[in-house]
Amino acid sequence: MTSEETPHFHCPLPIDEYTHVLLAHGGGGRLMHRLIEGLFLPMFHNPTLATRHDGALLECGDRKLAFTTDSYVVRPLFFPGGDIGTLAVNGTVNDLAMCGAHPLCLSSGFILEEGFSVASLRRIVQSMSQAAREAGVQLVTGDTKVVDRGKGDGVYINTAGIGVVMADRLIAPASVEPGDAILLSGDIGRHGIAIMAVREGLAFETTIESDCAPLAAPVLALLKARIEVHCLRDLTRGGLASALVEIAEAAQLHIGVRESAIPVREDVRGACEILGFDPLYVANEGRFVAFVAWRDAERALSLLLSHPLCAGAALIGSVGTEPQGLVTMRSSIGAERIVDMLSGEQLPRIC
Amino acid sequence: MKFIDEYRDAEAAKRFAAALRHITSRPWTIMEVCGGQTHAIVRFGVDELLPKEVTLVHGPGCPVCVTPVELIEKAIEIASRPDVIFCSFGDMLRVPGLSKDLLSVKADGGDVRIVYSPLDALATAQENPSRQVVFFAVGFETTAPANAMAVFQAFRQGIGNFSLLVSHVLVPPAMEAILSSPSNRVQGFLAAGHVCTVMGYSEYEPIARKYRVPIVVTGFEPLDILQGICMTVRQLEEGRAQVENQYSRAVNRNGNRQAQELIREIFEVTPRKWRGVGEIPSSGLGLRPKYAAWDAERRFGLADRIVEEATVCISGSVLRGEKKPHECPAFGAACTPEHPLGATMVSTEGACAAYYRYRRIQMRHTHAPEHQS
Numbered sequence: 001m002t003s004e005e006t007p008h009f010h011c012p013l014p015i016d017e018y019t020h021v022l023l024a025h026g027g028g029g030r031l032m033h034r035l036i037e038g039l040f041l042p043m044f045h046n047p048t049l050a051t052r053h054d055g056a057l058l059e060c061g062d063r064k065l066a067f068t069t070d071s072y073v074v075r076p077l078f079f080p081g082g083d084i085g086t087l088a089v090n091g092t093v094n095d096l097a098m099c100g101a102h103p104l105c106l107s108s109g110f111i112l113e114e115g116f117s118v119a120s121l122r123r124i125v126q127s128m129s130q131a132a133r134e135a136g137v138q139l140v141t142g143d144t145k146v147v148d149r150g151k152g153d154g155v156y157i158n159t160a161g162i163g164v165v166m167a168d169r170l171i172a173p174a175s176v177e178p179g180d181a182i183l184l185s186g187d188i189g190r191h192g193i194a195i196m197a198v199r200e201g202l203a204f205e206t207t208i209e210s211d212c213a214p215l216a217a218p219v220l221a222l223l224k225a226r227i228e229v230h231c232l233r234d235l236t237r238g239g240l241a242s243a244l245v246e247i248a249e250a251a252q253l254h255i256g257v258r259e260s261a262i263p264v265r266e267d268v269r270g271a272c273e274i275l276g277f278d279p280l281y282v283a284n285e286g287r288f289v290a291f292v293a294w295r296d297a298e299r300a301l302s303l304l305l306s307h308p309l310c311a312g313a314a315l316i317g318s319v320g321t322e323p324q325g326l327v328t329m330r331s332s333i334g335a336e337r338i339v340d341m342l343s344g345e346q347l348p349r350i351c
Numbered sequence: 352m353k354f355i356d357e358y359r360d361a362e363a364a365k366r367f368a369a370a371l372r373h374i375t376s377r378p379w380t381i382m383e384v385c386g387g388q389t390h391a392i393v394r395f396g397v398d399e400l401l402p403k404e405v406t407l408v409h410g411p412g413c414p415v416c417v418t419p420v421e422l423i424e425k426a427i428e429i430a431s432r433p434d435v436i437f438c439s440f441g442d443m444l445r446v447p448g449l450s451k452d453l454l455s456v457k458a459d460g461g462d463v464r465i466v467y468s469p470l471d472a473l474a475t476a477q478e479n480p481s482r483q484v485v486f487f488a489v490g491f492e493t494t495a496p497a498n499a500m501a502v503f504q505a506f507r508q509g510i511g512n513f514s515l516l517v518s519h520v521l522v523p524p525a526m527e528a529i530l531s532s533p534s535n536r537v538q539g540f541l542a543a544g545h546v547c548t549v550m551g552y553s554e555y556e557p558i559a560r561k562y563r564v565p566i567v568v569t570g571f572e573p574l575d576i577l578q579g580i581c582m583t584v585r586q587l588e589e590g591r592a593q594v595e596n597q598y599s600r601a602v603n604r605n606g607n608r609q610a611q612e613l614i615r616e617i618f619e620v621t622p623r624k625w626r627g628v629g630e631i632p633s634s635g636l637g638l639r640p641k642y643a644a645w646d647a648e649r650r651f652g653l654a655d656r657i658v659e660e661a662t663v664c665i666s667g668s669v670l671r672g673e674k675k676p677h678e679c680p681a682f683g684a685a686c687t688p689e690h691p692l693g694a695t696m697v698s699t700e701g702a703c704a705a706y707y708r709y710r711r712i713q714m715r716h717t718h719a720p721e722h723q724s
Contacts, residue, residue: 020455020458020459021458022454022455022457022458023454023457023458024454030688030689031689034689200467202467266352269352269355270352273352273355275467278394331394331395331396331573332356332359332360332361332395332573333359333360333361333364333395333396333397333400333573333574334361334364334365334396334400335395335396335397335399335400336396336399337393337394337395337396338708340707340708
């Protein structure tokens, strides 16, 4: 028998804890979750925060309000299909929509860098105004600060939003039930690839435009048609994979999806193949998943398909009980694999 | 998508799997050399389609995994200098050195940039004449031509503020190291298709003869890999040991002559340390004396630095194909992609990371009792 003793391997000691914030702490993956769970949740501890929803749900007389906030630090500021202004409005509108809420009004805080072009700022504010009109919300209050040259990236925007909850039942991972159908509102990966292409100067045969869009209308259409909606989640950083993993972990249920059912545009697939990215993890800004009661699945899908923003909607899988808390996917060649959350940002591979 | 979907067809995969079952009469152990193939195998679940007699073991062909911590430490030291712009492929940034990784250097204020090509790093050097631009040149024969081109251009254009931190490794010496190990159990190889697009495959013919081992040059799509396995098993069953080419749509016997000439012009064969394996003679590339001016180790006075590494994980055995990732007691517990103990957990091409991401279901089911004992 050969000796089991291992020779002297060249392995470094582990890095136990990062003492500084890494970019990956904002990447939507495991490091960010650790920051939220290890720092923010225990420090701010309260029952509303503990629901870990896209927005807080607040009782207000006989109505329920949804309240949410998000900050936008995108680079480049302008990209095919939108700019930081469109993102700042739609992102917050979408967080409200994912609570089953009808978005009412937004606040907007600008952090501007000394020397930033006023023409660019005007363009961004115009985009915000137009996006707000399209989403049916008003920007009702705001704030402006200027930081020294070199201390900001041109412009950062924070928006907060308030909406009226239209759903009768709680829309959250806790409401997901075994047997639920999982609907995806359209093809994935466009926003992330559009940004990457501009940022890295990658030229593809066609211009890939961001999917950035307000999602309240299709969500409210589902609720109005009395579809039994259990959970909604917009796909942002971390992509479809991270959204599904979060929900599976929170609900302690199994999510099974089929790779062949998940729509990805040809040009996005091509870009992902070149960069060594998995489209499941690429960012989106105008896509969501809806967990609905199985008996309503077909009706919900045809409602989504009739909406211009969800023309590529698809039924991608269903919820089960085992293996608990995991997402699995049937691959294109018919084998089963785990879908995990990324630890940090998706990094381009060597070869 | 054309040229992709054809190679991911479920029906064709089933047919290959059936053919493989038909020709397999006894147990065989086959190593896929390249990390890209390991990634595809677990991502698509190729190994689930194999008959139980066929065992795949994962080879040392992940450049991130085999780069020794000594080089990582040198990279960290160089990248921490205020006068340096340090350029690297993305996945090298997360590889831990002794106490930190390049991402931490960036968080501490170091100018660390992800690039897609060494020529982008060269352009950065031209745009920043007052700063030193260093490119972390890791990889096998696949990335060598582009790295050689960057140095060649820097030489021709007299770009003095550019240099390479070289950690280039070669496939054939690694295969020989595995085959000549007394504990070797590899009976056949899937050779790395992309390496062979550059080098061709004539250099594998003496290895196949000397060690009586079939070597099949194989592509990276699921059907490529299934076909490569079929071809290898057929050779094993028939008692043949030849070099065959599954990846003929990209590879020919002689490879890319121009690329090889450029590599030979810029680089010479040197001994190299491999993480998890140790030093293998004539297993890497270093800059020729003529181009020593573009060698970052010399420029920053690090050529004589030797870093000893602590022993924690079994990544050496994993890289040599002697152990599977989940056979490591640290796997998934002390060692995860966020806190890798070994490089095989760092890169998405690393066997441990691939297992961690895609394989925990089976592990939970089949290996839970072992963990309790």
